[in-house]
């Protein structure tokens with residue numbers, strides 16, 4: 161009797177569809193120089209839309225310095241790295257990037273990975289499995305890449321209440337003083353846009369002799385005078401043992417990294433399977449990332465203009481009573497709290513208004529907290545903002561959604 165594997169797959173897909181959690185990808189064509197305008201491929205045609213949900217927060221993916229660095233390096237070095245870092249794949253451009261990253265965070269060393277996901281997964285799984293008898297203390301809302309890394313390490317894991325240093329303190333106090341302890345958390349949480357009380361968390365971790373691990377993926381390039389993240393803005397980088405980031409969001413390219421002491425980076429380099437056994441990123445990608453980091457170390461224009469547009473959109477939403485989560489970051493979550501409605505509103509925005517905001521549903525966020533996650537950038541015009549707010553306001557009336565009371 162043959163098994164019908166496709167039927168097994170299909171029944172779980174049908175469950176997702178019934179719940180409204182089935183993911184439909186928008187097929188997009190980004191146009192260099194036109195961002196945040198892009199083409200949406202739809203029923204055999206393309207239509208121009210404005211992207212409001214990109215993690216290319218500052219539009220660096222089309223910055224002339226970055227584009228030129230990538231194109232020039234492809235012409236110079238060709239396309240691929242040609243191997244793992246160990247076997248013929250380490251390019252001069254990789255080492256230049258790693259020096260740039262170490263400098264960005266004021267650390268001795270840095271190590272790049274093929275993505276931010278891989279950097280978290282590889283670093284945490286290696287720390288947790290190689291440090292004898294280690295315990296990893298993980299914020300309850302940590303990203304999937306950290307959770308998977310911790311799980312893979314098989315180290316003891318303790319989850320502490322989100323952004324709650326007192327709970328962390330209690331949980332650290334319950335662990336024997338001789339065990340290695342790693343406190344893992346993020347700075348900007350990407351779905352609610354809230355920011356961790358980093359100084360308080362460091363106070364607690366230091367009091368218990370714990371190592372600290374921060375994911376600054378949604379903050380690098382964007383916060384701090386040189387784009388070093390929230391820890392740079394607050395002058396806390398030197399108190400954090402490991403700072404992790406991505407090159408794929410505000411830097412507009414691809415790749416992930418860790419920075420820390422020479423010994424720490426050498427340890428991960430030497431033992432992390434997810435670093436060792438995979439082809440290195442193309443030299444051109446490293447060169448483009450270096451150009452992006454260098455630009456954002458010196459230029460305040462993109463960050464300043466983004467902050468202005470974020471504040472402007474928030475004020476406009478408040479004016480018409482569209483409820484959004486209040487937070488200190490650049491992420492504006494507009495809460496819909498229903499997966500089907502969230503998808504419907506997103507579809508109407510695209511079809512009727514040429515506005516692309518992907519619905520965010522379970523399991524990215526808890527059920528009942530479905531939302532539109534809006535990320536204004538320096539390249540959104542005031543007219544773009546006005547159009548978005550008008551569209552949302554019409555939809556709010558049309559779908560009889562409740563307004564915030566001013």
Ligand SMILES: *Cc1c(COP(=O)(O)O)cnc(C)c1O
Pocket residue numbers: 275276277278280303305346350375377378406407408409415416
């Ligand atoms: C996106 C994300 C990552 C993964 O980074 P990639 O470079 O996209 O793989 C890691 N942590 C957080 C918090 C993220 O949102």
